[in-house]
Amino acid sequence: NYSALARSVKGLAGAPEWPALRAMLPPMDGLRVVDLGCGFGWFCRWASENGASEVTGIDLSENMLARARAQTADYAVTYLQADLEQLDLPQSAFDLAYSSLALHYVEDAGKLFRTVHRALAAGGRFVFSTEHPIFMAPASQEWIADASGRRTWPVNGYALEGPRTSGWLAKGVVKYHRTLGTTLNLLVAAGFVIDHVEEFSPTEAQVADNPALAEERERPMFLLVAVHR
Amino acid sequence: NYSALARSVKGLAGAPEWPALRAMLPPMDGLRVVDLGCGFGWFCRWASENGASEVTGIDLSENMLARARAQTADYAVTYLQADLEQLDLPQSAFDLAYSSLALHYVEDAGKLFRTVHRALAAGGRFVFSTEHPIFMAPASQEWIADASGRRTWPVNGYALEGPRTSGWLAKGVVKYHRTLGTTLNLLVAAGFVIDHVEEFSPTEAQVADNPALAEERERPMFLLVAVHR
Known part of the structure; x- marks a missing residue:
């Protein structure tokens, strides 16, 4: 389950894409996040x-x-319960919006992007990770072998946007497949300027440390995006 | 060979992605192209x-x-022979740069993007198509069947950028695989603002007219991009 994932136990250090995402963030000093x-x-x-x-x-x-609050007693952090599909945020109230692996659960990404844009001050940044559409598109999200036996990701249905039901973590969890183009065009339509698009693959050092990560070079699992208003 | 392709015989009407690319173009009136x-x-x-x-x-x-010139006698078009790897263009001399399915032959895309940026007037646009990295990445560029028999594209080597040698059109033609992120980041680094990113898939009407196009929905073959300076 979610609690047992490396990224849940070890936090940011357990997420292989974190160093790449961190490199896309501005310095935190004084930011409203x-x-x-x-x-x-x-x-x-x-x-x-x-x-x-x-x-x-x-x-x-x-x-x-509840668990976040229990671990955050000593920090200037406020936690709020809300559905990203219906999110309401105060206008020009933040300098940085961040999201890690949550946007693929959101059906109406365009609406959320407009909400985030309005909630950012001028020059504010929005940096996020989401499941990569190459990873999410296929009917079967399982590695196969190509004719030569090489580890291969079976892409189909890439242009067919909409819900994907995977058995990962919990049966029946619905994610929403969007092409990479659609995600970027929705950001542009919301008023954002695109700064950086990264299709995460591990560094040499990461693969040396954890050889199982090598397969992430065959196809990207995570899409990382940085934009500003 | 190249001369026998639908897009070579019928021109723009023989290229299924042309309507999508055309929709990304500004009106041509008075433009230096x-x-x-x-x-x-x-x-x-x-x-x-x-x-x-x-x-x-x-x-x-x-x-x-030579063939282009022979067909263009009545038009205000100048043809020049040049290698896109070594391209030199006058500064601020154009309002629109266009490229159809040529950039995947260019090894140093960043250098070309900087050349194009300098050659455009303020507000000028750069609109291009190129082979999509999902199409170009794999060691084997042949459809396979997934476990259920569905037409499936065997993606591997996506993060491994560099030359790809395909047997298409001519043996030994070298193309250069770049991730979608790399292409966009090189455009941003050259000074461009990203306006639209489209991973071509055919419309319902196109598939009704030519059912063989349906497979393009399974994975994108062409990447279409519009940016401005």
């Missing part, structure tokens, strides 16, 4: 420790927020 | 017919340029 889908609050605490002036963590799960 | 990799000159003639004030077509192949 909102974390969309904060889970156990690892990023909220990191932002606070690194100088953010105010941090707001938002999640749908009261269970996760 | 440069076409990078103009081939037989179909787009150069279209731009001229649609009101462009000056059109420059650039290609590496003198054979293609």
Whole structure:
């Protein structure tokens, strides 16, 4: 289950894409930060420790927020329960919006992007990770072998956007497949300027440390995006 | 061979992605246009017919340029032979740079993007198509069947950027695989603002007209991008 994942136990250090995502973040000093889908609050605490002036963590799960609050007693972090599909945020109230692996659960990404844009001050940044559409598109999300036996990801249905039901973590969890183009075009339509798009693959050092990560070079599992208003 | 392809015989009407690419173009009226990799000159003639004030077509192949010139006698189009790897263009000389399926032959895309940026007037646009990295990445570029028999594209080596040698059209032609993120980041680094990213898939009407196009929904073959300076 979610609690047993490396990223849930070890926090940011358990997420192989974190160094790449961190490199896309501005310095935290004095920033007003909102974390969309904060889970156990690892990023909220990191932002606070690194100088953010105010941090707001938002999640749908009261269970996760309860655990986040229990671990965050000594930090200037506020946790709020809200559904990202119906999110309401104050205008121009944040300098950084962050989201780690939550946006693929959101059906109406365009609406959320407009909400985030309005909630950011001029020059504010939005940095997020989401499941990569190459990973999410296929009917079967299992490695196969190509004709030569090489580890291969079976892409189909890439242009067929919409719900995907996977058995990962919990039966019947619905994610929403969008092409990479659609995600970027929705950001542009919301008023954002695209700064950086990274399709995560591990570094040499990461693969040396954890050889199982090598397969992430065959196809990207995570899409990392940085934009500003 | 190249001359026998639908897009070579019928021109723009033979290219299924043309309507999507055309929709990303500004009105041609009065524009100074440069076409990078103009081939037989179909787009150069279209731009001229649609009101462009000056059109420059650039290609590496003198054979293609000879045929382009022979078909373009009545148009205000200039053809120049040049290698896109070593391209030199006058500064602020164009309002639109266009390129159809040529950039995947260019090894140093960053250098070319900087050249194009410098060659555009303020507000000028760069609109191009290129082979999609999902299409180009795999060691084997052949459809396979997934466990259920569905048409499936065997993605591997996505993060491994660099040359790909395919047997398509001519043995030993080298293309250069870049992730989608790399292409976009090189455009941003060159100074461009990203306006639209489209991973081409056919419309319902196109599939009704040509059922063989349906497979393009399984994975994108073409990446279409519009940016401005």
